[in-house]
Amino acid sequence: MTNRIYPPRIGRYAPALFFVSAVLTAPVLADAAAKKVLDGTNMESAAATQTETLPKPPAASSVPSRAELVKLIDRMAAKYGLDSSLVHAIVRAESNYNPHAVSHAGAVGLMQVMPATAADYGVSSTDKLFDPTINAQTGTRHLKRLLGKYSIGKAVMAYNAGEGALERSKGFVTFAETQVYTHRVLTSYLRGKGVEPYSPEAQKLTGIQLTPAMARARATPSSSIQAVNRQVSRLRLRLEPTWVTSPLSKNALDPRLHQTGPKSKPMFVLEPPKVRPRP
Structure with a gap:
């Protein structure tokens, strides 16, 4: 028997519908994560969780002098x-x-x-990696490899x-953090050589065009987050006027109990709007 779920009585099936929504939006969210995008939701709790897993410097060890x-x-x-x-x-x-420095990303x-x-x-x-010699050797080897592939500016990015x-x-990486970082590294490097950072000579040496705007870059809502919002809006527009039905029993609507296989049935079916019967 087909169980019909009417919108006003959809509350008890919320876990299953959340599962469907998660599946539909997962590719967009994955792309946002890949681009290091945060939407600001639960950032404090996420940061706390991440802090617990960050590398910890040695409790007691001598640190070499700056010289x-x-x-x-x-x-x-x-x-x-x-x-x-x-x-x-x-x-x-x-x-x-600082040989004991640890970034929010775990560097x-x-x-x-x-x-x-x-x-x-x-x-x-x-x-x-907290050993200065091992860290410096690893970092310089990595930088050497990047410089073998890219110009100085692109290698820094x-x-x-x-x-x-x-x-x-x-x-040309457009992340605000990378823009600021690249500007800082290259201006320090160029000025140490007596080269004006925004000059044609600097562009020739580094392979990229530095601009003052790079130093002022700030994170803004990315196209990925906007894409998530558009995806959710489209999903909402499709579901609100549509009857959601299930060919399964009520118990099988729980994603944890849903069996998969050649003979399995879809958990939900979207049907065209029909005349809504009285409850």
Whole structure:
């Protein structure tokens, strides 16, 4: 027997309808997550949960002096054939020479290396990234690889946002955080070389055009969040004037009890509007 659910009495089936809505909007939400988008909902609780899983620096360990860390960076830059002034600009922007720094995203140490990135270079233990030497070596190796693929400006963007973000944005990452970061690193690097950051010479050296607007970039609602809102609006418009029916028993409407397989039936069927009978 087909059970018909009329809109006014839909409350008891809310869990099942939420499941349907989640399935329909999951691809859009996944895309938003992939672009590091937050909609502001429950941000405090999300941040608290994330903090519990962040890497923790060693409780008691001696930290090298700033002078010692500067020498370490110089040594690693020379080892991998990098311009030490660029590496120092990145270290200043990433951690300001704090080997115990941990970002909200879980990046660790002097050069704020992500554990997943470190694993690509043979560092499988996150705790080892708090060692300044291991961290500096891993970070400079990663930067070296990025500079082998991209210009200086694009490599700096990829160091912050990831190569995937750089490729998806066709070579110029538009995330506000990355814009500010790139501006900070490159202006420090260029001025150390006596080059005006917004000059043609700077663009030729870095491969990108720096602008004052990059330093003032602020996060705004992204197209992904707007896409979610449009998806929900379209879904609501389709469901409100439509009868939702189920060919299953009432118990089977619970997603946890729904059986799948070749002979399974759909949980819900959307039918054209009909004359609504009296309750």
